[in-house]
Amino acid sequence: MVQTSPVRRSSPDKMIYVLVLVIIVQTIYPLTADGSLLTQIIYSLFYASLIVSGIVVAREQRQDIRLLTVLGATWFISSIIYNLNQHATWARFLAYGAIIPYQIAVTRVLLLYIFASKKVTRDVIYAAAAVYILIGAIFVPTYGLIETITYEQTGTNAFVDTTVEPGQVFPWQNFAYFSYVTLTTLGFGDIQPVTLVARAAVTIESVIGVFYTTVIMARLVSLYTAQGVEAEIKHDHTQTG
Incomplete structure (x- = not known):
């Protein structure tokens, strides 16, 4: 019997840093509720560090590195502009859109x-968890954009x-809470969408949350099973050899 687990440790485990960073960014947002310029800028710096994380993952894909750098720099500049003009509608549009x-x-x-990985490693599991958190993060500015456009119109x-x-x-911080409640289909009911567009966005996030967990579990299980079979075959060859 093969004693080693099919889940392999990659060297180094770079994705654990990506996951930890994503978790930190998505959990320290209450610190920005006071509207302080300093805390807003510090939060923006944490978020901007995701650029480095993305570049580390995509270091062999120059096109992805350029795209991440341009989009990350654009967002960071827009976040600084927003932090200096927090009560301006155009600044919210700029920050959400970027x-x-x-x-x-x-x-x-990620x-x-x-999906390019052929084996289940710790990095793959960490990346899968980071993606789930990032899905919730994407809908925070999406809800903010819908709210801003609706109110202006x-x-x-x-x-x-x-x-x-x-x-x-x-406050965008309320959407951060609401997005993860929606993603996990908890639905406490303290925040509710009232327009058709808002309801559609909430429905899409709920479906994506369920769909992603189903697909990613199937992917990881299939890779894990394939690795187990491969390990057994190698073990048999070793025993017979």
């Missing part, structure tokens, strides 16, 4: 890494929150 393609690009690089909110008065600017 961060969405940046997040999608980082997520894409997904390509996962109609004067009403696209979402209803028990902590936000009608007509009040919807």
